[in-house]
Amino acid sequence: MTTGILTIDLDAIIGNWRKLAAMSRAEAGAVLKADAYGTGAARVGAALAEAGVRKFFVAVAEEGVALREAVGPAPEIFVLSGHGTTDTALIRQLNLTPVLNSPQQLRRQFDALPGRPFAIQLDTGMNRLGFEWEDWAAVTDEVLGAGPRLIMSHLACADEPDHPMNAYQLDLFKQMTEGMRVSRSLAATGGILLGPDYHFDLVRPGIGLHGAAPYAQGAQALQLDLPVIQTRDLIEGEVVGYGNTWQARRPTRVATLAAGYADGVLRVLGAGTNVYSGDIACPIIGRISMDLITVDITDLDADPEVLTLIGPQQSVDDLAVTAKTIGYEILTSLSPRYSRQYIGG
Ligand SMILES: *Cc1c(COP(=O)(O)O)cnc(C)c1O
Numbered sequence: 001m002t003t004g005i006l007t008i009d010l011d012a013i014i015g016n017w018r019k020l021a022a023m024s025r026a027e028a029g030a031v032l033k034a035d036a037y038g039t040g041a042a043r044v045g046a047a048l049a050e051a052g053v054r055k056f057f058v059a060v061a062e063e064g065v066a067l068r069e070a071v072g073p074a075p076e077i078f079v080l081s082g083h084g085t086t087d088t089a090l091i092r093q094l095n096l097t098p099v100l101n102s103p104q105q106l107r108r109q110f111d112a113l114p115g116r117p118f119a120i121q122l123d124t125g126m127n128r129l130g131f132e133w134e135d136w137a138a139v140t141d142e143v144l145g146a147g148p149r150l151i152m153s154h155l156a157c158a159d160e161p162d163h164p165m166n167a168y169q170l171d172l173f174k175q176m177t178e179g180m181r182v183s184r185s186l187a188a189t190g191g192i193l194l195g196p197d198y199h200f201d202l203v204r205p206g207i208g209l210h211g212a213a214p215y216a217q218g219a220q221a222l223q224l225d226l227p228v229i230q231t232r233d234l235i236e237g238e239v240v241g242y243g244n245t246w247q248a249r250r251p252t253r254v255a256t257l258a259a260g261y262a263d264g265v266l267r268v269l270g271a272g273t274n275v276y277s278g279d280i281a282c283p284i285i286g287r288i289s290m291d292l293i294t295v296d297i298t299d300l301d302a303d304p305e306v307l308t309l310i311g312p313q314q315s316v317d318d319l320a321v322t323a324k325t326i327g328y329e330i331l332t333s334l335s336p337r338y339s340r341q342y343i344g345g
Contacts (some may be wrong), residue, residue: 002229003335005338006334006338006339007342008342009220010221010342012218017209027055030204031056032058032206033080038333041066042066044209047342049075054075061079073095076117077094078098080129082098082101085108097118097119099121119148122173122176123153124153144182150185150201151177152202153169158190185202207327212327220311220315228256228306232254233252240285254297270288271283272322275307
C-alpha cells in the first residue's frame, strides 16, 4: 500500500489522559469528535474505556456508531450538537445522551424520547451553542425535574489564561447553575489548565489527549511517515513541480512522496517545511500537489523508504505554526487514506 503510515501511540494518549485527569478532582471524560481528532475514534475509544474513561463526547450522533461498538454499552456517549430533526432513531438505538442546546431541541427530546438521558448546554457568552439566559430561566424547573445527566458550557478563550472572558464565563456559569443538584462541566483542555475553579464535576479534554497546544507538555502520540515512490537526479537549472516554482542550484536528488494536500499536508506548507530521515532534515521543494510532495534528499547517504512529516523532530504544533493554523486543524486534516497503525494500549 502506497499511502502514508500514521502510527498512533495509545499508551501516550492514555498517559496524557491520566495526567490531565490527575490535575483535577473532577471526573475526566474524553472528547473523541472528528474521529478522535483524526486518530481513529474506535481504537482510541476502546483503549481509553479500558483505561477507565466512562464519559465520551462526539460532535454528531453518527459519530456515536463506531464509538458505541468499540466501547460497549456501559460508557456514556454525549452528542455535543444535541438532538437534531433526524437524530432520534440513532440516539435511541445507540443509547446516546444528546446535549440539548435550545428550546427546540428540548421539546424534540421530551416529545420523542421522554425519560431517556439528556444533558444541557448553556451559552455563557461564546454565542455558538447552548441556552441563552432567558430561555434557560423559562425551562429550568422542567429540566431539573427530568434529571439531566449533566449541565455544561464551553469557554471561548481558555487557551489565553489571562483573558478576562474566562472569569466572566465562569461567573455566568455559576449564576446559571447556582444551587442545582446536578453534575456540571465547563472545562476542555484549556480550562483544565486554568485551575480548580474551572473544573466542577467533569472535565472534557480533547486536544490534550494528543499532546498538542494548549497541552504541549503532554506526550506526542503521533508519527506520520510518507513513502518515497520515486527518486531522480536533476542537473543544476532543472525545475520541480507545478508552476516551476523551484529550480536546482546544484545537482540535486529529488524524492517524490505519496501524500499531498488531499491528505491534509496543507498546500501552504510547501517551501520552508522539512521532512526527516532520522534527524536529518530534507526540505520540501516546489509546490505541494494533491497526492504528491517533492523533497530534496541530496544530503542523505542513501535513498530512504519513508520520510517523516510528524515525529520526534517536528510536532503537530510545529507544523501548525508553519501553516499559520492550530494543531486541531493539522490533526483533523490527517487523511483517511493513511494507514493507521496502533502501538501500545
Ligand atoms: C471540542 C470540545 C471540547 C474539547 O476541547 P479541547 O480543546 O480539544 O480539549 C470540549 N467541549 C466542547 C463543547 C467541545 O466542542
